Amino acid sequence: MAHSLHVPTLHRRPSHDVQSATSLRSSPHDDRRSRMRKYTIAMSIRTVCLILLVVIPDWWRYVFGVGAVILPYIAVVLANVGSSGAAEPVRPGVVPPLAIEQRRP
Template sequence: MARSAVQSATALPASPQDDRRRRMRQYSIAMTIRTICFLLVVIVPDWWRFVFAVGAIVLPYFAVVLANVGAGGAVDPITPAPAPVQRELEQRQQ
């Protein structure tokens, strides 16, 4: 009798709650960096002001794109193992 591969729970994608929490954390970090950029635009003199202004303008786009990217899913496709009765029938037919 051939042994079937055992499915692993680690091959499953992240739960919707974990995925949402991860995306919210990434978005919050990006918006915190944007807020810091706004503050630095006011504080920093000379040409550095423009660097932080560009960061404050561009960061929301990347934050939204990263927040909307969901979990990639399972690495390997998960196929259900055949039922024991089905395996017995297949063995009898051979």
């Protein structure tokens, strides 16, 4: 008599449990680079405000003066925020059942 072989089926996780590389935080190098770019842009605008403070007469001088005083604070806050990272923490998925289970009599 021929015995039929029992071929176990492989169990796969549902697609919603699979982790995505796009849900990971950015690398420290990319994060630092992004923060430095924001800081440099804000401080460049401050430099322009300082130059315009000396060049522009009348009440506009006060607008550029306020910009030159407030922009360093804004630049530091932007630089310290860091990346937003993942929307939610990456957690390990559900452990799939064993593909080969022990036979029960």
